[in-house]
Amino acid sequence: MKSIFNRKKKETAPPPSSSSGGRRLSNVALSAVSEGEMAELNKALKGVFDKYAEKKGITVDGLTAMCKECSLVEGKLTEAEVSLAFAKVKLKKSTTLNFDRFQEVCRALASTKGVTYQNIIQLATGQDVNTDLESTDHFDVDPALMMSRQKKRLTVEDFDLLKVLGKGGFGKVMLVKLKTDPEGELLAMKSLRKAALIKRKQLEHTETERKIAQTIHHPFLVNLRYAFQTVDKLYLVLDYMGGGEIFFWLQKQRRFSKNRVRLYMAQMTLALEALHKKDIVYRDLKSENTLLDLKGNLRLTDFGLAKENVKATKGAATFCGTPEYLAPEVLRNEGHGKGVDWWAMGTLCYEMIHGLPPFYDQNMQKMYQKVLEEKLVWKGPLATDEHEDTREILSGLLHRKQDQRLGCGSEAADEIKAHRFFASLDFEKVLNKEYEPEFVPPIAHEGDVSNFDKEFTNQRAMDSVVTTNLDAKEIEQTKFEGFTFTDKGGNMGE
Ligand code: ADE
Numbered sequence: 391m392k393s394i395f396n397r398k399k400k401e402t403a404p405p406p407s408s409s410s411g412g413r414r415l416s417n418v419a420l421s422a423v424s425e426g427e428m429a430e431l432n433k434a435l436k437g438v439f440d441k442y443a444e445k446k447g448i449t450v451d452g453l454t455a456m457c458k459e460c461s462l463v464e465g466k467l468t469e470a471e472v473s474l475a476f477a478k479v480k481l482k483k484s485t486t487l488n489f490d491r492f493q494e495v496c497r498a499l500a501s502t503k504g505v506t507y508q509n510i511i512q513l514a515t516g517q518d519v520n521t522d523l524e525s526t527d528h529f530d531v532d533p534a535l536m537m538s539r540q541k542k543r544l545t546v547e548d549f550d551l552l553k554v555l556g557k558g559g560f561g562k563v564m565l566v567k568l569k570t571d572p573e574g575e576l577l578a579m580k581s582l583r584k585a586a587l588i589k590r591k592q593l594e595h596t597e598t599e600r601k602i603a604q605t606i607h608h609p610f611l612v613n614l615r616y617a618f619q620t621v622d623k624l625y626l627v628l629d630y631m632g633g634g635e636i637f638f639w640l641q642k643q644r645r646f647s648k649n650r651v652r653l654y655m656a657q658m659t660l661a662l663e664a665l666h667k668k669d670i671v672y673r674d675l676k677s678e679n680t681l682l683d684l685k686g687n688l689r690l691t692d693f694g695l696a697k698e699n700v701k702a703t704k705g706a707a708t709f710c711g712t713p714e715y716l717a718p719e720v721l722r723n724e725g726h727g728k729g730v731d732w733w734a735m736g737t738l739c740y741e742m743i744h745g746l747p748p749f750y751d752q753n754m755q756k757m758y759q760k761v762l763e764e765k766l767v768w769k770g771p772l773a774t775d776e777h778e779d780t781r782e783i784l785s786g787l788l789h790r791k792q793d794q795r796l797g798c799g800s801e802a803a804d805e806i807k808a809h810r811f812f813a814s815l816d817f818e819k820v821l822n823k824e825y826e827p828e829f830v831p832p833i834a835h836e837g838d839v840s841n842f843d844k845e846f847t848n849q850r851a852m853d854s855v856v857t858t859n860l861d862a863k864e865i866e867q868t869k870f871e872g873f874t875f876t877d878k879g880g881n882m883g884e
Contacts, residue, residue, distance in 0.1 A: 399637065399678055400712045431508055432493070434515045439492050447486030450476045453495065458822070460514045462499070475499045513607055544618050546625060549579060551851040553839045560586045561623070564851050565630060565839060576630040576837060577615060581623050583856055584868040593868060595694045596624055600873065602670060602693040603628070609823060610661035612681065612691035619873040621865055622856035631689055633682025633831030634841030636742070640677055644745045648776060650828045651742045654680070656812055656820045657688045658735055663803035666728045671700045675734035676712045677741065682841075686827030703727035703792050713754050714747045718790045721758050732797035732806070736787025743780065744770040748788065762790075783811040 442452040450473055456462075457472050475498040479491045487495060500510045549566040556563040561582040568574055587593050603614035603626065616627040636654070640646075646654075658675070665672050674695040681689050697706045704725025711720060717733035719726045740748045746769075749760035766788055768781055786796030786809070797806045807817050819825060831841050839847045860868065 400676055400714055428508075431511045435493060435496065435511050436489060438511075438514045439489050443492075444486075447488045448492050449486050453487075453492075456514065457499075462510070462513055472499070544616050544627075545620070546579075546581075546618075546853045549577075549627075551579070551853060552576075552837060553842075554846045554849040554851050555839065555842045556846050557849075560592065562846075565837065566627065576632070578612075578628045578630045580626045580628060581853065582626075583623055584864070585622070585856065585860060587624075588860075588864060588868065592694070598696055598698065599693040600624075600626060602665075602696050602698070606664065606668065606670075608661060608664045609821060610657045610687070610689050611664070612689045617873045619869075621860065621868075624873060628691065629689070631681035631691070632684045632833060632838075632841060633686060635678050636680040636682070636688070636738075637677035638841065638843065639682070639829070639831075640742065640745070645771065646742045647828060648743065648771075648780065651739060651780075652812065652815065653820070653825055653827055654688050654742065655735065655739055656807075656815050656817065658690065658738075659803055659806050660817065660821055661690050662728075662731045662735065665696070666731070666802060669699050669701055671697045671706060671726075671728050672731050673697060673706075673711055675731055675738060676715050677738060680738070682829075682831050684831060684833060685823075686830045687823055700727055703729060703798065713757060714741075714750060716758070716761065717792070718762050719792050721762055727792065727798075728802075729792035729795045729798040732787050732795055733792075736784050739780070739787070740772065740784055743777070744772050748784075779809075779811045779813075783809045 438456060439448060442448050442456040444452060448456075453476055454469055454472050457469075462472075475495045476487065478498050479487065479494040496510050496514075497507050500507045548569055550569055550572075551564050551566055553565040554562055555565055555578060561580065563578055563580045566577050566579040568577070582596060584593075587596055600614065600617050603612065604617070607613055612631065613629050614626055615629065616625075618625050658680070662672060662675070670693075672690065672693070672695070674692060675690065679690055679692045681691055683689065695710055697708075700706050705727050706725065711730070711734075715734040715737045717726060717730040720730060737747045737749075748766055749757055749764055751757040751760055766785065768777070771777060772781060772784075783796065783806070787806075789795040792798055796809070797803055799805055801808075806812075815825070833841065
């Protein structure tokens with residue numbers, strides 16, 4: 391008999407969709423900006439320069455401090471790259487940069503990572519820059535990127551498709567690399583079939599996913615690097631997380647040590663806190679959406695179910711999520727808020743230590759019943775003395791009344807961070823990734839995909855042809871404003 395520990399991947403229950411709002415969204419990574427906007431950007435950058443410049447100009451330490459504070463180091467750049475960018479534009483033996491040189495460094499940093507100058511400024515200033523598709527940005531310095539921007543926007547043709555990493559109802563995720571940058575970093579490309587999204591009423595959620603992934607940059611969230619579309623498909627190009635899913639490792643190793651779980655929990659707390667501070671509820675925390683990088687640090691991915699503008703504890707109403715992780719207030723359909731993420735985090739913590747979620751049952755109706763009524767019991771390692779503080783934090787996170795749940799009070803995530811379960815960790819150091827993860831995912835060489843399911847990695851990596859034709863209305867309906875739009879031949883379709 392198959393063990394109940396060998397569970398299948400958990401499907402997210404899609405919420406019903408409503409009509410999309412009319413706000414024009416800012417464009418994705420490789421977009422152009424008008425001269426007026428560039429002046430605005432440079433003004434914003436001058437503010438950053440003034441903040442980090444000491445007397446005569448900015449030093450490499452000042453630049454690194456700025457990059458760290460803006461998550462540029464942890465999110466996109468290594469310190470070595472920051473110093474290198476500084477060195478590239480240093481005047482003679484000068485150890486400080488004036489504003490012009492500082493601008494150049496920022497451009498160099500942008501091109502290092504294949505993002506635009508405005509992305510770097512956006513990160514540094516936290517501002518949302520609206521871009522103008524008609525005009526050109528004079529500031530990008532990478533000639534290869536300039537070529538791909540001026541002639542045509544990025545398409546799937548611009549990437550080498552290396553491996554299949556995963557597949558779902560809407561499309562697949564592939565390991566890719568930009569053809570213009572063969573020595574560059576590996577990326578993950580998620581392609582989604584519009585016909586499937588229409589069928590399951592998921593168009594709006596894909597747009598929410600792009601918007602959130604594009605605007606929020608955080609060391610523990612998977613960042614969006616590029617987005618584009620054809621008539622039939624949407625493409626999201628994301629940070630590649632070569633360590634695979636927590637789901638994969640739970641299947642393989644069944645349980646994790648307390649130390650390991652503590653660091654994952656701390657990283658998740660910071661990621662969820664960052665979303666909650668922007669009034670975004672994630673709503674899909676589960677082991678499949680929790681990915682590891684090659685050092686063993688975690689990032690959350692897939693914002694398809696996330697909900698914006700949730701301020702109150704009952705600010706969202708839609709029944710959605712993944713059965714195992716659904717909070718009682720979602721099952722009771724009584725309105726929910728940020729607390730659903732803390733409930734799901736408690737559930738995942740329990741699962742990582744014991745091997746199964748707290749109210750697990752193969753029969754979904756029974757599982758729902760248990761979530762609503764069954765006493766929380768401590769199984770496996772959770773029953774031992776070592777886990778006294780784990781039991782306490784779990785009792786707080788898995789409190790059925792959302793207003794009494796840990797993280798749901800006026801102190802929000804700070805209440806969780808202050809719990810004695812985390813006493814051995816300094817959250818500032820967690821944010822800066824100063825703790826070495828206990829588990830480092832093994833890889834034999836760059837591009838080794840053995841941390842992903844062979845069911846997918848054995849398949850041929852290709853951009854499959856879509857056979858369902860959309861009608862004219864559907865084509866119009868699925869022309870996502872915020873994505874760049876190209877026809878099948880790669881020409882601009884707008
Ligand atoms: N699966 C889904 N998203 C992924 C990513 N960003 N990296 C690796 N595998 C993934």
